Amino acid sequence: MQGKRIIMASDHAGYRMKEYLDDLLTKQGHTVIDVGTYSENPVDYPDEAYLVAQGIYDREADVGILICGTGIGMSIAANRYNHIRGALVLNPEMATLARKHNNANVLILGGRTTDLETAAACAESFLTAAFEGGRHEYRVQKLGRMNHDFEK
Numbered sequence: 323m324q325g326k327r328i329i330m331a332s333d334h335a336g337y338r339m340k341e342y343l344d345d346l347l348t349k350q351g352h353t354v355i356d357v358g359t360y361s362e363n364p365v366d367y368p369d370e371a372y373l374v375a376q377g378i379y380d381r382e383a384d385v386g387i388l389i390c391g392t393g394i395g396m397s398i399a400a401n402r403y404n405h406i407r408g409a410l411v412l413n414p415e416m417a418t419l420a421r422k423h424n425n426a427n428v429l430i431l432g433g434r435t436t437d438l439e440t441a442a443a444c445a446e447s448f449l450t451a452a453f454e455g456g457r458h459e460y461r462v463q464k465l466g467r468m469n470h471d472f473e474k
């Protein structure tokens with residue numbers, strides 16, 4: 323597998339998993355940009371999601387990884403940015419399909435809900451699978467046009 327540029331962040335609940343994946347993915351030949359957090363002191367997941375969204379927007383990295391306790395907060399936060407397609411995944415199959423069908427550019431994991439071995443397998447699947455395009459292309463394009471605020 324060719325090394326990818328990966329930007330990673332977590333909150334305190336995802337810190338341990340982030341450190342583990344940073345080390346593993348670096349050893350596998352990827353270039354990892356770790357934008358925090360750097361300890362288990364409490365921080366707010368929207369602030370960490372923003373840093374990854376910014377890095378992807380600035381093309382500092384090809385893909386991102388975000389980790390909080392369940393992955394849910396990171397998922398909500400990351401997907402508020404129109405250029406982010408963040409996928410909260412629980413197993414390698416979901417990680418593969420997130421790339422193949424959704425062209426996801428951010429992998430989202432739950433540090434308290436997924437074990438490290440599964441997280442590593444999810445990362446490997448996410449980093450090796452490619453977007454299939456075809457019938458999935460126009461659906462993903464539709465996502466890019468979805469930016470609605472409902473009026474009261």
Ligand code: RB5
Pocket residue numbers: 333335336367390391392393394395396
């Ligand atoms: C932090 O305690 C926890 O709420 C957060 O990591 C995340 O799980 C939120 O979705």
